[in-house]
Amino acid sequence: MADIFSKREMENMLKGKHILILGDSRNRNRAPSVILINSTLWDLSRWGPNGDKKFRNNLRELFSRLRSNLPCDTVVMWLTALQPAHKIRAKGLIVKQLECIENSLQFQIMEANSYAASVAREFGFDVLDVHYYTRLLGHRRRPDGVHYNRSIVRFLTNLVLTHLAHLWDIK
Numbered sequence: 001m002a003d004i005f006s007k008r009e010m011e012n013m014l015k016g017k018h019i020l021i022l023g024d025s026r027n028r029n030r031a032p033s034v035i036l037i038n039s040t041l042w043d044l045s046r047w048g049p050n051g052d053k054k055f056r057n058n059l060r061e062l063f064s065r066l067r068s069n070l071p072c073d074t075v076v077m078w079l080t081a082l083q084p085a086h087k088i089r090a091k092g093l094i095v096k097q098l099e100c101i102e103n104s105l106q107f108q109i110m111e112a113n114s115y116a117a118s119v120a121r122e123f124g125f126d127v128l129d130v131h132y133y134t135r136l137l138g139h140r141r142r143p144d145g146v147h148y149n150r151s152i153v154r155f156l157t158n159l160v161l162t163h164l165a166h167l168w169d170i171k
Helices: 007-014 040-046 048-069 095-102 107-120 130-134 152-167
Strands: 020-022 034-037 075-079 126-128
Touching: 034 152, 040 048, 040 107, 048 107, 075 107, 075 152, 107 126, 107 130, 130 152
Parallel strands: 034 075, 075 126
Antiparallel strands: 020 034
8 A cells, every 4th residue: 555655645645634544554565444535625625726626636546546556355435525514614724815715615515526426436436425414414513614513423434334334245
């Protein structure tokens, strides 16, 4: 897995992002069993006016590298982005120079989710549409307009684990 990206590429791509890899990370010769990925909200709110284009290009590049470097039994699961509130109060998410995107971010998220899901499927990866499952749960958002309360986090954890159980035919 270490050969997929150079150290500098990884630092640039993952700076400030949260990534959860389930598997034995101590054994570098073994690929992880599951990789969960989503960076839509961060990417669209950070990359300026061309953020959507960069998102599309980087997504294809990431999926291409994962497909060519991971064994076929590694589950790569793209999680769609949750819907942010119309008014985002999360400090640091939207930089001052990009405050103008706040009014369109909800729509950009929906378009990016649709695009990312289709590209993930094109590369043979799993997609879990958490946006769909939480679309009517905006009242469970934290006051910052981006994060959700504990019950939604537990719900999402259950969705991921249930999805994996179905993939692995666990009864």
